[in-house]
Amino acid sequence: MQLLKNIPRERNVMNRLLATTAAALAASAVAAVAQTVYVSNERGNSITIIDHESGEVVEEVPVGQRPRGINLSSDGKTLYILASDDNRVEVMDTETRQVTHHLPSGPDPELGILSPDDKILYVANEDDNLVTAIDVENRSIIAEIPVGIEPEGMGITSDGKTVVNTSETTNMAHFIDTETYEIYANILVDQRPRFAEFTADDSLLYVSAEIGGTVKVIDPSVPEVLHTITFEIPGVPQEAIQPVGVRVTEDGSKVYVALGPSNRVALVNGETWEVEEYFLVGQRVWQLAFTPDEKFLYTTNGISNDVSVIDVENNEVVRSIPVGEQPWGVQIGDH
Amino acid sequence: MHIPTRRALAAGAVALIAAMPAGAQAPGNGEATPVPAAVLRVEPERPRLPLSRLDLPPEDLGFAGARLATEDNRTTGTFLGQDFTLEEVSTSPDEAVATLEELTASGIQFVVTMADADTLLELSDAVADEDVILFNATAPDDRLRGEDCRANVFHTIPSRAMFADALAQFLMVKRWDRWFLVEGSHEADTALADAYRRAAEKFGANIVESRVFEDTGGARRTDAGHVQVQAQMPVFTQRAPEHHVLVAADESEVFGSYLPYHTWDPRPVAGSAGLRPTTWHPAHEAWAGMQMQSRFDRLAERPMRPEDFNVWVALRSIGEAATRTNSTDFASLRDYMLGDEFQLGAFKGVAVSYRQWDNQLRQPILLAHDNMVVSVSPQDQYVHQFSPLDSLGVDEPETTCSF
Numbered sequence: 001m002q003l004l005k006n007i008p009r010e011r012n013v014m015n016r017l018l019a020t021t022a023a024a025l026a027a028s029a030v031a032a033v034a035q036t037v038y039v040s041n042e043r044g045n046s047i048t049i050i051d052h053e054s055g056e057v058v059e060e061v062p063v064g065q066r067p068r069g070i071n072l073s074s075d076g077k078t079l080y081i082l083a084s085d086d087n088r089v090e091v092m093d094t095e096t097r098q099v100t101h102h103l104p105s106g107p108d109p110e111l112g113i114l115s116p117d118d119k120i121l122y123v124a125n126e127d128d129n130l131v132t133a134i135d136v137e138n139r140s141i142i143a144e145i146p147v148g149i150e151p152e153g154m155g156i157t158s159d160g161k162t163v164v165n166t167s168e169t170t171n172m173a174h175f176i177d178t179e180t181y182e183i184y185a186n187i188l189v190d191q192r193p194r195f196a197e198f199t200a201d202d203s204l205l206y207v208s209a210e211i212g213g214t215v216k217v218i219d220p221s222v223p224e225v226l227h228t229i230t231f232e233i234p235g236v237p238q239e240a241i242q243p244v245g246v247r248v249t250e251d252g253s254k255v256y257v258a259l260g261p262s263n264r265v266a267l268v269n270g271e272t273w274e275v276e277e278y279f280l281v282g283q284r285v286w287q288l289a290f291t292p293d294e295k296f297l298y299t300t301n302g303i304s305n306d307v308s309v310i311d312v313e314n315n316e317v318v319r320s321i322p323v324g325e326q327p328w329g330v331q332i333g334d335h
Numbered sequence: 336m337h338i339p340t341r342r343a344l345a346a347g348a349v350a351l352i353a354a355m356p357a358g359a360q361a362p363g364n365g366e367a368t369p370v371p372a373a374v375l376r377v378e379p380e381r382p383r384l385p386l387s388r389l390d391l392p393p394e395d396l397g398f399a400g401a402r403l404a405t406e407d408n409r410t411t412g413t414f415l416g417q418d419f420t421l422e423e424v425s426t427s428p429d430e431a432v433a434t435l436e437e438l439t440a441s442g443i444q445f446v447v448t449m450a451d452a453d454t455l456l457e458l459s460d461a462v463a464d465e466d467v468i469l470f471n472a473t474a475p476d477d478r479l480r481g482e483d484c485r486a487n488v489f490h491t492i493p494s495r496a497m498f499a500d501a502l503a504q505f506l507m508v509k510r511w512d513r514w515f516l517v518e519g520s521h522e523a524d525t526a527l528a529d530a531y532r533r534a535a536e537k538f539g540a541n542i543v544e545s546r547v548f549e550d551t552g553g554a555r556r557t558d559a560g561h562v563q564v565q566a567q568m569p570v571f572t573q574r575a576p577e578h579h580v581l582v583a584a585d586e587s588e589v590f591g592s593y594l595p596y597h598t599w600d601p602r603p604v605a606g607s608a609g610l611r612p613t614t615w616h617p618a619h620e621a622w623a624g625m626q627m628q629s630r631f632d633r634l635a636e637r638p639m640r641p642e643d644f645n646v647w648v649a650l651r652s653i654g655e656a657a658t659r660t661n662s663t664d665f666a667s668l669r670d671y672m673l674g675d676e677f678q679l680g681a682f683k684g685v686a687v688s689y690r691q692w693d694n695q696l697r698q699p700i701l702l703a704h705d706n707m708v709v710s711v712s713p714q715d716q717y718v719h720q721f722s723p724l725d726s727l728g729v730d731e732p733e734t735t736c737s738f
Contacts, residue, residue, distance in 0.1 A: 127626060127629055148411060149630075168623060169407060169411075169680065170414065171411070171658070172414060174414075183414075186415075191679065191680040191686055192623075192680045211678065211680045211684075212678065239686075239722070261684075
C-alpha cells in the first residue's frame with residue numbers, strides 16, 4: 001500500500017505536461033459536482049482513481065487479482081470490483097477508497113451489471129458457463145444460470161426484468177428472465193460477443209462481436225436482429241477491427257464502439273447506424289464510460305496503459321491519462 | 336430458489352432444451368437432431384518416439400481435443416435443438432480403410448483423421464463417392480494441398496510451407512536473415528527443409544549453408560545414447576559460414592532437440608527445436624486462450640497439445656456451421672464451411688476459415704519455446720491483399736491443387 005502510493009506521484013509529473021489542456025478543460029467544465037473516474041488495471045491488480053476535472057490521478061488502490069469488470073452503484077458510493085483470479089467481487093467504499101468486504105461470485109467473474117435498484121449484481125463467470133446473481137446486501141448468491149460457453153457481456157433493462165448475457169464461444173445473446181432466472185430466448189450474433197448495451201428506453205440492444213468485427217442492433221422485444229453495423233478504417237487491416245465496449249447516449253442518438261487493436265473508437269449514428277467518425281485513442285481499447293453529464297467519454301487502452309478522453313460535444317480526443325498496468329474496466333460517478 | 340451445484344450443471348444444461356420456452360432460437364420441437372462425427376487415429380506400426388520423455392504422447396492425444404469440441408458444440412446445440420456425438424477410434428494403417436468404411440456405414444459423415452499422408456490419401460479415395468468429409472489433423476505434407484489435394488479432405492494442421500513461413504517472417508522481422516539450415520535424412524525432413532528453402536526465397540533470407548544429419552538408426556533412448564548424439568553436435572555444426580540462427584528441419588526427431596547449447600557457434604536454434612512454429616502451446620494465454628486451456632486441463636487433466644487443438648478446431652468448424660445454418664444437413668454444412676461467410680473464433684485473435692483453393696484452414700501460427708509463446712505469425716509487417724493469414728503458405732495464384 002505504502003509502496004504503491006509512490007506511483008501516482010510519478011504519474012503526476014507526466015500529468016503536469018498536460019496541464020495546459022487540463023486547465024482549459026477545467027475552465028470549461030461547470031464546477032458543480034466532482035466527477036470521479038475509476039479504472040481497473042487487469043495486470044496491475046489495482047484501481048486507478050482519477051479526478052475528471054483536473055485530469056489528475058488521485059490514487060492507485062491495490063485490490064484483488066486480475067480486476068476486470070467494475071460497477072458503480074447509482075449513488076456513486078460503492079464500487080464492485082470483479083477480481084477474476086480471486087474468484088470474488090471486492091466491494092470498495094469510494095469515500096474511504098478502502099475495500100470493505102467481499103461478495104461470493106462463483107469462479108472467474110469477468111463482467112457484471114447492477115440491477116436498477118442496486119440490490120442485485122449479475123456477473124458472468126467466464127470459466128464456468130454461468131451467470132451468477134448476487135444479493136449485495138445479504139452478500140449471498142441467489143441464483144446461478146447456465147448459459148453458453150465463456151459468458152461475458154452483461155446488459156439489463158431499465159425495469160430490471162431482463163438480463164442479457166453474451167457467450168463468447170457459443171456466440172449468442174441469452175435473454176434471462178430475472179423473476180424465474182431462466183433463459184427465455186437466444187439470439188445468434190457474430191464471433192466472440194463481448195458486450196451488451198441497452199438504450200435507456202430499452203427499445204434497442206447493441207451487442208459487439210470482437211472476432212466477427214460487427215455490432216448487432218437487436219430489437220429486444222421480439223427479439224430479432226434489425227441491423228449489423230460494420231466498420232472500415234482506411235489503412236487498418238480488417239482483422240484489427242475488434243469491437244468490444246459499447247456505450248449509448250441517454251437519448252440514443254450516439255453509439256460509441258471501442259474497436260480493440262485498431263486503436264480506434266467509432267461513433268455510430270443511433271438512428272441510421274452509419275459510422276460517422278473514428279477517434280484515434282490508445283492501444284487496444286477495451287471499455288468505455290461516459291461522465292455522468294455525458295460530456296466526455298473515457299476509454300481504457302489495454303496495451304498503452306492509459307485512458308483517452310473524448311469530448312462528446314466537439315468530437316475530439318482531448319486528453320490521455322496514464323493509469324496502472326493493462327487498464328480494463330472504467331466507471332465514472334458524481335461523487 | 337434452486338441453485339444447481341457445479342456437478343449437476345452438465346445435466347442442467349441438457350434439461351434446458353425442455354425447459355426453454357419458445358424464443359428466437361428455441362428449437363421447433365423437443366428432439367435434438369444429432370450430428371455424428373468421429374476421430375480416426377491411425378497408429379503407425381513403429382511409432383516415432385520423441386527425444387525427450389516429456390514429449391511422450393498421452394494415450395488420449397487428439398481424442399481429448401475432440402471431447403472438448405464436442406462438449407462445446409453440445410452446449411451451443413442445447414440452445415438450438417442440435418446434438419453432437421463423437422466416436423473415438425484407434426486403428427492400424429492396414430485396417431484404416433475398413434475402419435473408416437464401418438464408420439461411414441453407420442451414418443458418420445465427418446471424420447477427423449490422425450494419419451500420415453499416404454494413409455490419408457487411401458482413406459480419401461475410399462470414400463470419394465460418398466457424402467463424407469475428412470479433416471486432416473496431423474499430416475503437414477504440402478502435396479496434400481497441392482498435386483495430391485482431394486476435394487473431400489479439409490486440413491486443420493498447417494502445411495509445412497505455412498509453418499516455415501511463420502518462422503521465416505519472425506526471423507526476418509528480427510533481421511536474422513542469415514540461416515544455417517540443418518536437415519535430417521528422412522523424406523519428411525527433406526520436405527520440411529524444402530519448405531524452409533522456399534520460405535527463405537519468399538521472404539529474402541539467405542541460407543548460408545545446408546547440412547544433412549544422417550540418421551544411423553539405433554535405439555531412441557539408451558543410458559548413454561543422448562550423451563553420444565549430443566556430443567556429435569558441436570563438431571557437426573563446426574565451420575559454418577557466419578549466420579544469425581541455426582534452422583533445424585528434423586521432423587523425424589533424430590537430432591533437433593540435441594542442438595540447443597551444443598552448436599559450435601553461439602547461435603539460437605529455431606525450427607524443429609528452440610523456437611518452434613506450432614498451432615497450440617499450453618502456455619498460450621492471449622485472446623481468451625486461458626479459458627480454452629483451463630477448460631481443456633479440467634477435462635483431460637493434462638496440458639493441451641497441438642494435435643488436440645487441430646482436432647478441436649475441425650469439430651468446432653462443424654459445430655459452427657450447424658449453428659449458423661441452423662441445419663444438420665451434410666451439404667449445407669460443407670458448403671457453409673467453404674463459403675465466404677464462415678469464420679470461427681479459435682483463441683488466436685482473428686477468425687480462422689478455410690481456403691477455397693485447397694481446403695486448408697488459414698490460421699495464425701504460434702512461435703514458442705519450452706515454456707513460453709514468443710510471438711504469433713503472421714507478423715504485422717507482412718500485408719496481403721486479402722488476408723494477412725494468406726501470407727503463410729501457398730497462396731491462391733501459386734496453388735497446384737485442382738479438385
